[in-house]
Structures are given as C-alpha cells and as structure tokens.
Amino acid sequence: MHRMMLMLxxxxxxxxxxxxxxxxxxxxxxxxxAIRRTTGEHVRVFGAGRTDSGVHAEGQVAHFxxxxxxxxxxxxxxxNHWLPPDVAVLDCREAxxxxxxxxxxxxxxxxxxxxxxxxxxxxxxxxxxxxWEALDVAAMQRCAAKLVGEHDFTSFAxxxxxxxTRTRRLLRSEMPRRGDEVHYVVEGDGFLYNMVxxxxxxxxxxxxxxxxxxxxxxxxxARDRAAAGPTAPAKGLTLVRxxxxxxxRQTG
Amino acid sequence: MHRMMLMLxxxxxxxxxxxxxxxxxxxxxxxxxAIRRTTGEHVRVFGAGRTDSGVHAEGQVAHFxxxxxxxxxxxxxxxNHWLPPDVAVLDCREAxxxxxxxxxxxxxxxxxxxxxxxxxxxxxxxxxxxxWEALDVAAMQRCAAKLVGEHDFTSFAxxxxxxxTRTRRLLRSEMPRRGDEVHYVVEGDGFLYNMVxxxxxxxxxxxxxxxxxxxxxxxxxARDRAAAGPTAPAKGLTLVRxxxxxxxRQTG
Numbered sequence: 001m002h003r004m005m006l007m008l009x010x011x012x013x014x015x016x017x018x019x020x021x022x023x024x025x026x027x028x029x030x031x032x033x034a035i036r037r038t039t040g041e042h043v044r045v046f047g048a049g050r051t052d053s054g055v056h057a058e059g060q061v062a063h064f065x066x067x068x069x070x071x072x073x074x075x076x077x078x079x080n081h082w083l084p085p086d087v088a089v090l091d092c093r094e095a096x097x098x099x100x101x102x103x104x105x106x107x108x109x110x111x112x113x114x115x116x117x118x119x120x121x122x123x124x125x126x127x128x129x130x131x132w133e134a135l136d137v138a139a140m141q142r143c144a145a146k147l148v149g150e151h152d153f154t155s156f157a158x159x160x161x162x163x164x165t166r167t168r169r170l171l172r173s174e175m176p177r178r179g180d181e182v183h184y185v186v187e188g189d190g191f192l193y194n195m196v197x198x199x200x201x202x203x204x205x206x207x208x209x210x211x212x213x214x215x216x217x218x219x220x221x222a223r224d225r226a227a228a229g230p231t232a233p234a235k236g237l238t239l240v241r242x243x244x245x246x247x248x249r250q251t252g
Numbered sequence: 253m254h255r256m257m258l259m260l261x262x263x264x265x266x267x268x269x270x271x272x273x274x275x276x277x278x279x280x281x282x283x284x285x286a287i288r289r290t291t292g293e294h295v296r297v298f299g300a301g302r303t304d305s306g307v308h309a310e311g312q313v314a315h316f317x318x319x320x321x322x323x324x325x326x327x328x329x330x331x332n333h334w335l336p337p338d339v340a341v342l343d344c345r346e347a348x349x350x351x352x353x354x355x356x357x358x359x360x361x362x363x364x365x366x367x368x369x370x371x372x373x374x375x376x377x378x379x380x381x382x383x384w385e386a387l388d389v390a391a392m393q394r395c396a397a398k399l400v401g402e403h404d405f406t407s408f409a410x411x412x413x414x415x416x417t418r419t420r421r422l423l424r425s426e427m428p429r430r431g432d433e434v435h436y437v438v439e440g441d442g443f444l445y446n447m448v449x450x451x452x453x454x455x456x457x458x459x460x461x462x463x464x465x466x467x468x469x470x471x472x473x474a475r476d477r478a479a480a481g482p483t484a485p486a487k488g489l490t491l492v493r494x495x496x497x498x499x500x501r502q503t504g
Binding site for chain 2: 086087
C-alpha cells in the first residue's frame, strides 16, 4: 500500500462543500470517483480542511491509500482526466505510512477577500464579498491584530461546534489592502466551525461603525457566539495552504 | 438628448463577443436590452473595442444616446438590475455631444495572461492560457519590446482585416512576470483584428524555441500573416482600459 498526499485546487461555488453527503456533488466525492476510475479502488479520501459549500481552495491537502503501481508523479494527470473542471490535483507525493492530512497539519492559511466596489464586478463576484459602503479599514486592521496568539475562540465559533477545546493559536491575523480589495489573512494551528467567516463578519461590523473598536476585545472574553457579528458569506473564503512540520513536499 | 459614457466589466466566456449577431448572446445586445427595460428606449450602444467571443473586459467603454431624465450616476444601479451576472456597468458619465467611445479613444490597454502550470487550475482556467512546457521568458520579453513604436502590423493581423492602413503605434509592449504567470501588456493607439492574440501566439513560438529570437524582427518586415505564429486563444485576453485625450471620467 502507498499513502498518497494530494495538493488540490477547487472553485467551491458549485460544490456542496468538501465532505460526501447523501445528495449533492462534493469535492471528496469527485476525488473518490476519479480514483475509482483511475485505479479501480474504492477508497476514502481525507482532507486537511473540510471546507463548506462555496468555500474555495488553492492549496487543500488530502491523503488516501492505494495499491496502484502508478507512481505519484503520474497521478495528477490521470486523476485530472476524470475530475470535473472545477477541481484539479496540482501535485501528488508519496507520504510516509500514517501521514494524516488533517491531524498532522501544523497550521492552515486562509484568505478572505472583501472587494470595495459600488458596482457588481463580474470577473471577481464568485471569489469576493463585495461591500459598497465606506469601511474603516484601519480600525478593522487593529482589531484583526488583537486575535494573534492563543485564545478561547468560543465567541467566533458556530454554536453547532462540538470539540473538546475551543482554544486555538493564531500565528497571523491581518488585513492587508490589495488594490481595491481588503483581505483578511489568517494562519492558525486549527479553526473552529465557521471561525474565519464569523471573525470576518465581526470585523465588518467594526468597519461599518456598527460595533465600537473598543468592544472588540470584549467579544473574545465573552466566550459567547451571540457577542460576535454575523457569519460572512462563504464565497469570499479560500483555503490557501496547509503546512506540515515534516512536509512531504519538501522531502519529496 | 444626453450622450452617456459607460464603463463596463464582463466575463467574455459565455458571450458571442461584443457585437450583436443574428444568434447568440452578446454584450452589446445585453446592454441594449437593459437600456430598453430601464428607459423604454430602443438604442444602439457603441463600444470602444469590439471584443471577440471569449475575450474579457475590466474597462470597456461604450456610448449611447438617451432622453431619460435619470441622472448618469443613477444609471449603473438601474442597468445592473437588468443585466445578467456576467456583465456590469461600473460607472456612467454624461459626455459631450458627439463623444465617440471608439473613434475618440487615444489608446487601449490589453492584458494577455499566460499561466505556467503543468496542472489545470480551476480558479483561473477561464482567464488564462495555460502552458505546461518551459518557456524562454527572457527571449519573449526582448521580442515583445521590439514592437513598441509605429509599425505596419500586417503580419500580426487576421487576413480578414479590411482597413485603410495597417500602421499602428504601440506605446507599451512588455511581458512582466506576475508570480506563476507571465502577462503580455500592450497599449496602442489602435489594434487590427486579432492583433494581440497573433502577437501572443508568435511570442509563444519564440518562448518554446520553435522560432528563433533573431527571426522575430523579420516577421514585422514581412508584412505577411503567414510569417507570424498562430492566433492565441481568446480566453487569456482582457481589455483593461480605454484612454481618451479629453476624458469625461476626469472632467466629470
């Protein structure tokens, strides 16, 4: 058996998210079908981040086991032949036995794109949240920076989250301007359900002046989802990269 | 009557180009329909660049005449309400009578995106030409620079071109690297039919080593379409901006 590590890009618009469901096309389902057609095997593919419906990925990582004799470097071409146009395997490496795309991940990097434009923008509409009102970006930047470090992120997690601990460590949490866009770039050792989208929804409340900048630190302390802002739409969010301490992409 | 100037963005993928045709949806047709629904008028809309099927625009300019009492700043919202998702009016200004989006244009700026990637890239596939083989980008950059200035571009024009003169002046012709992409950025006082796509197709022949860098200057001198390379696909091309000597966007 070979444990394979896949690097994936997908446009989440027309997927019901990562995880196989009773109905609706999913990224995991599309990959498992492509592997079945390529190798004849019925396998389970495990993703590093179980992205929601509408969330995109430039650097999702997944693993699966296969008995195929195809070498890893031949798998992207073979799998892409069977995959639909909105998902592709960018790279494949043979990983050590036991490598786990999700549990071995040291950190994940997400980007949320906010486009400042009064008019619709057809070339970017699928990948950004568009805001037409003026935003106090400097205030949003200061609030974003307050989230760096280890915190209990209960306030920024869906109430449906069921995990042992809601403490996570953020290594980066910043809002760079990129032309007519403002991005929220966040890297952390783990994320709670809807966490990035709730942080962005709350930062937007600060940017609009609906929430005082001074109150932002209190939201984290409240450990109460009701203290934070609404969940921002999925389409602005992209899983950019998953990092591993012992990265098979470096070691070949 | 008011002469209105429109700034437009569109995703060209699902349009049969700019110009109204007997069959197939076009950008011009979509705009004229939106104006009819907004003002009740049957008008003709004139675009600065008659983009082909599959070519995108971030800054197309068009003009039309209307008797509507709606002020120019209200038109984008009204028209976007009726326009399909893949085209939008970014801005509208009242222009002087006689302003002509096409014939008054001092220059147009196009960008052609070449993505260097062995694998399909679902998030960019609609907007780039993807090349998997190694390209000699430095040689392509040197050749691109040779096109700046006033030349007879017959070699780089479709044989179906029927115009009085094939002399055009290029103000910029360069190939900047942008991460994993190489762009061809070209600004000129006018472009012959398929000119940008034939230039890119020829530069790619140089990049692949199918054509010697030393032979590139001779193509221009040949004044013969057969001397140049193939026409690159439409989807990599975007009309970025149209410039005017007396720009209504500056003068309000």
